[in-house]
Amino acid sequence: MKKPPQLPTHDSPWGKRTRAIPAATRPGPEHIDDTAPPPTKRELRLYGLNAVRAVFDKRPNAIRKLYLAEARIPQLQPLLKWCVANRIGYRVVDEEDLQKLAASSHHEGIVADVLREEPQPLTTWLRELAPGPHGALWLDGIGNPHNFGAILRSAAHFGVSAILLPKHSTLAVSGAAARVAEGGAEVTPFVRLGRDDNAFAQLRGAGFKLAATVVRNGSALFQCDLPQRLVYVLGAEGEGVDPALAAGCDMRLSIPGSGSVESLNVAAATAVFLSEWRRRL
Numbered sequence: 001m002k003k004p005p006q007l008p009t010h011d012s013p014w015g016k017r018t019r020a021i022p023a024a025t026r027p028g029p030e031h032i033d034d035t036a037p038p039p040t041k042r043e044l045r046l047y048g049l050n051a052v053r054a055v056f057d058k059r060p061n062a063i064r065k066l067y068l069a070e071a072r073i074p075q076l077q078p079l080l081k082w083c084v085a086n087r088i089g090y091r092v093v094d095e096e097d098l099q100k101l102a103a104s105s106h107h108e109g110i111v112a113d114v115l116r117e118e119p120q121p122l123t124t125w126l127r128e129l130a131p132g133p134h135g136a137l138w139l140d141g142i143g144n145p146h147n148f149g150a151i152l153r154s155a156a157h158f159g160v161s162a163i164l165l166p167k168h169s170t171l172a173v174s175g176a177a178a179r180v181a182e183g184g185a186e187v188t189p190f191v192r193l194g195r196d197d198n199a200f201a202q203l204r205g206a207g208f209k210l211a212a213t214v215v216r217n218g219s220a221l222f223q224c225d226l227p228q229r230l231v232y233v234l235g236a237e238g239e240g241v242d243p244a245l246a247a248g249c250d251m252r253l254s255i256p257g258s259g260s261v262e263s264l265n266v267a268a269a270t271a272v273f274l275s276e277w278r279r280r281l
Helices: 049-058 074-085 095-102 121-127 145-157 175-181 194-204 244-246 265-279
Strands: 043-047 063-068 089-092 109-117 133-138 163-166 191-193 208-215 229-235 251-254
Touching: 043 095, 043 175, 043 251, 049 063, 049 074, 049 109, 049 265, 063 074, 074 089, 095 109, 121 191, 121 194, 133 145, 133 265, 145 175, 145 191, 145 265, 194 208, 229 265
Parallel strands: 063 089, 133 163, 133 229, 163 191, 208 229, 208 251
Antiparallel strands: 043 109, 063 109
């Protein structure tokens, strides 16, 4: 006979004692009313199994609250036991409430409030950078969370060393971006740049070349030399890389295609650019 999922016993910081209950008598998932507190400004509400697991693997102390479907209990025993040991509150809730908490139907049975990880300064990142090849992505105006999440996933897959954020960029990981990234949002560090001219000088001083990614009038990616230390500068859908920023780069690169469509989506293009750089190492 299959054993029912067991909840670790603990006194929850939320005031509700959780304990293992036989399947025949266990109550249904707890209901979350509309007054459930939202995450603070320092927190991020994540959802999706791989997104939450990635935080638990890399920085478990960032976890502040956890909500899960009853069906996820067997898969999440290590996380639940950690919550018990560290007095982190969690609740078993129903499907409707998980959708409310995540503001999405793609929650995959788990939602977590976690502390945000602040970007580090460019100077700090360069000072601690190991010798050898490194790739980085400079994100100029990208805002769509699904594109951002896909870029983060590709960055993690191809071993990008940093995501570079312009000085005044408000871009930050959201729940939607983290879910699309499938854990990639916890892999590649975020770096905050200063003024563009200073950032260019610092990066070049560390041996990087900067390549503006453009739809037209760029060198064909597959036919040009790529340096081992390379920063791809990526622009938003529609607008592309800011012309002044592109003019300051060392290279302009395009992905040749059939011409049947104007270009690739920025996230798809990022994967192509990174794959070709990685292939050359």
